[in-house]
Amino acid sequence: MLFNSLSFIVFLVIVLGFYYSTYFTWISKKRMLLLASYVFYGLWNPPLILLLWISTVVDWTASKRIANAKDKSRRKLWLLLSLVVNLGFLGFFKYGDFVLENFVALVNSFGIAYTARPMDIILPMGISFYTFQTMSYTIDIYKRKAKPSKTFLDFALYVTFFPQLVAGPIVRAKDLITQFYKEKRATSDQFIWGVFLLTIGVFQKVVLADTLLSGVADDVFGSSELLHGVDAWTGTLAFSGQIFFDFAGYSTCAIGIALMLGITLPDNFRYPYGSIGFSDFWKRWHISLSSWLRDYLYIPLGGNRYGITRMYVALMLTMLLGGLWHGAAWTFMVWGGLHGAYLILEKLQKQYLPFQITKWNGVFLAFITFSCVNITWVFFRARSFDTAWQLLKSMFYLQPNGLKILDSFSIIKVCVVIIVLFLCHWMMRNTSLKTLSKKASPWVIGVFWAVLFLLIVIAQGSGEQFIYFQF
């Protein structure tokens, strides 16, 4: 179910009706939330709920055994089982075809004529998110960083909680399960703020991502011609805006909906396009994934504990696998690799060419960071290396003889949106919407809110899927 759909409005009203009904106990309300979460997921493809159930049961059993076992090898065995099941699901459903394709290519490169029928596996929506979430729970129990959930119901709800089930934020057990122990009710201010966040999230998705930016990005990345430099840059900028508004929009909706239930989810984006440098960027972009990768991949790989070379290797491996997490294609690996290279270069700069960041050079450095991030988006969005390479050629050789496919208004529209986006992120980088809203008059917030709502109505979104659902 999509947040930007009519069915979700009906669904949410029913859930809120039951949730705030005085007839039910907290346990009944949690059961209702769990059931609602399965309905939320199952209305897309009912049989795939089975995967959620298996993941839930396996991690519940494994974590209990790990918590109770005293023998280290038994604890390790149960952890291994959880990892094998979760990564097995992920590997089969997400990377099955990719592995097969590459195997065939490898065999063919040795001159062996072999073809394989594609497996055409359905990618279960949000599998990358919920497997990472359940794995973090079991690993934290294994490392004794978290206590096991008190009841199976709390754990199942943690795995399946509908606001963040299919596209995050990836929440740690200690941040969410504990909230289920005591009855939650949103205060009226929390509830209204939740509705406001939901409106902002849907606005980001429907108006900014789908209406203003996606068409230009689709045209440019869908073109097979060598494009004019302006078109290539405009398409890339459009995609950088689209992916931010699409994904941040989903996270904002998720946080808002959870808040309407009195449950707090962590921020997933903190004005990333105002970042100064790439380590700053990854503290602001998809925070729940980058912190997951840091805690469960980068640090176990050695982190910065074994010297500089090992640290760079760990960093690069983390970013490459982070790229692969986004999609089963080499282009995603290159995207991750570029970010890894940026991070390494930044560390080298800090070591050998340190300089003070002032308010004067800050905006320039943020602009440089944003521009470099844009280059990586080319690999993220392009469906093949040919397309990516063609676009990069257009962007950097500027190709005055390249094909012009965008009209002037589309270019102006994208540039205005992206300039406003960049400046907003720069100005908001050290504050938050909540802080800003506290200073604003209710009239300003009210009228702003109404304008967002009206634009959503006028945009009449076609219920397009969020980009991150495919990850």
Add this chain to the structure above:
Amino acid sequence: MNLKKAFCIALITAVVGVVGWELYWRSQGYIPTIDDNKALWAIQRDRVDTLDTDAVVFLGSSRTLYGIQLDTWEKETGKRPVQLANVGSSPLPVFHDIVANTNYSGTVVVGVAPGLFFSTTYPKAQPWAWPQARVDHHKNRTYVQRLNHQLSLPLQQHLALMSAGEEALDDNIDLKTLLKQIKVGNRIPEGMPPFYKFGRMTTLDRNLQMTDRTVTDTAFAHTITKVWEFIGKTSPAPDKAATMAFFLKDVKAFKARGGHLILMRCPSTYGVRAGENFMLPRQDYWDDLVEQSDVMAYHFEDYPQFKDLKCPEWSHLSAEDAHFFTAELAKLMLADKAIINPQTN
């Protein structure tokens, strides 16, 4: 900041804004319409799985949609048909879907608009991709997509502001289309002339009628003919060999299981007819198709009662003429025993 006050201000402003937006577009002549989208089509396609052998299913392009009026057909034949034609589309992917994915062995009437029927079998070409997307949607639609469609229908039927359609027409009033109307400079060559909505779905089972404005406002009708001229000039050459081969294979399979196929050619006039005569002459295309298919066929030029029918925008019948055409065609088919009236037989 007082959030409750902000919420109340937002609520009142939003309600006033939405009502104002609705009233504004109604004052501009917009009325609520049902969008002929893939979800609406899929509901009709779903019916084919359970149809009796005395049922009639219409396939084709927009001429079949405009030309066949379901109420009139039902009145004449005693049975309401299923309308599966699609605007700007080849009927081949839908016929293939019926042959390959159903056991239906009743009557299928395929409307032949030569420019679309013989256009292509290339999956990414618009006349093929558009209907194929609908076939795929029917096959893959989720429960939530079905629910969304059912929930959107009352809004479409009661709000003029819900005008965004699956077809990207230039008089849609969604934000994307409104922004598209802003022209700055001429960086890229002009594409297709503005294309406006000239028909309206009148029932949920996809009965399409030409609007009165298209019939009475010749300047408006001229905007549509300019689009046909543009399409005529820019369309690639027909691919008769591939389309015929694809279709005839399905015809053979459909007939083998007892299915009854009828070919139908709805009227086109003036410039469009002239263009068709030039690019896709009847004897080379229609006559050859009928001969090779070896099925009953009805061409509007073969019947005196259709001689005086004129298409206001050269390609489709007005609502009034469509009722006449449907009634006369049904009578002809009944007389030929091409179809039967279950109430009188």
